[in-house]
Amino acid sequence: MCRIVFSRSRPRGFTLVELLVVIAIIGVLVALLLPAVQMARESARRTQCTNHAKQLGLAAHNFHDIRGWLPPSRVSNDATDANQNWVTWAVLMLPYVEQQNYYNQWDITKAYELHPQTITQQAVSVYFCPSRRRSTAAYSKDTPSGGLSDFASCGGRGANDGVNANGGQNQYAHGAMICARWVMTSSPLRVSLWNGLIRMAVVTDGTSNTILMGEKTVRRTTKWGSNEDRTVYFSGNLNNSRRFAGIDLKTGDNYKLDGFTAAEIVQGVDNQTFGSLHPSSVTFAMCDGSVKSIAKNINITTLGNLAERDDGNTIGDY
Numbered sequence: 001m002c003r004i005v006f007s008r009s010r011p012r013g014f015t016l017v018e019l020l021v022v023i024a025i026i027g028v029l030v031a032l033l034l035p036a037v038q039m040a041r042e043s044a045r046r047t048q049c050t051n052h053a054k055q056l057g058l059a060a061h062n063f064h065d066i067r068g069w070l071p072p073s074r075v076s077n078d079a080t081d082a083n084q085n086w087v088t089w090a091v092l093m094l095p096y097v098e099q100q101n102y103y104n105q106w107d108i109t110k111a112y113e114l115h116p117q118t119i120t121q122q123a124v125s126v127y128f129c130p131s132r133r134r135s136t137a138a139y140s141k142d143t144p145s146g147g148l149s150d151f152a153s154c155g156g157r158g159a160n161d162g163v164n165a166n167g168g169q170n171q172y173a174h175g176a177m178i179c180a181r182w183v184m185t186s187s188p189l190r191v192s193l194w195n196g197l198i199r200m201a202v203v204t205d206g207t208s209n210t211i212l213m214g215e216k217t218v219r220r221t222t223k224w225g226s227n228e229d230r231t232v233y234f235s236g237n238l239n240n241s242r243r244f245a246g247i248d249l250k251t252g253d254n255y256k257l258d259g260f261t262a263a264e265i266v267q268g269v270d271n272q273t274f275g276s277l278h279p280s281s282v283t284f285a286m287c288d289g290s291v292k293s294i295a296k297n298i299n300i301t302t303l304g305n306l307a308e309r310d311d312g313n314t315i316g317d318y
Helices: 016-067 300-307
Strands: 151-154 181-185 190-195 211-215 281-286 291-295
Touching: 016 151, 016 211, 016 281, 016 291
Parallel strands: none
Antiparallel strands: 151 211, 181 190, 211 281, 281 291
């Protein structure tokens, strides 16, 4: 009888050399794809940041339509009590960024410090750039602790955007968002009356040529929630909520967009500027409600012209 024998061939596995080649190929592909993935993610974050700036610009327009003036940088400049600081645009604009319920928790006649932490330590996502952080990633080290922001109002070129007790604007207050005119009462100390001073009609350089708000620099040496990155809701440290751009009219300091070298880093200058974590530009909301991504290497004079509402200078290309 004939016997049929079936031979079973064992499957051949990968050799060590073949396995190493495959791993090397995969590594090369990942290395090639990673920059593209990172660029796609940054593009998405930049788009979201632009949307946030757009919402802030539209909120300011709605504020103007209802109130008759642009949002002030803060409701009062009163310094009677060094332990009492007044609320900023970040509180005043809450109803216009779909945060009416949160706004209702505040008493804007009172100092920030008189509000409980359950109110102050809340974050508003539209006030943040996703390229830097999530809105709930950190809170300020103030007492009480408060929400942060990656955006700030534009106070002009510097060095001041204040209003005195008689309602007079500081001579350097030429930004689109400056302090309100205010009246105080004492015992207890309260803001009894406030109103903004900047109407669209006084933005004579053109609303499309004037910065309203923008992303702010947060220095690498600053930890989240401290120094100029404290709560955006109070006026105690104005670098948290208001920035300058261009050449300071009083001191001659340059408030440029990021890019400060180690030799140039001077507290009081770089911590009052606009800036971002985007690779080459900073996102700004303009007074007409539009959004512009301005290159970080913009000419410093041109930047200053954009920061002021009424200097009459030709903007030029940027």
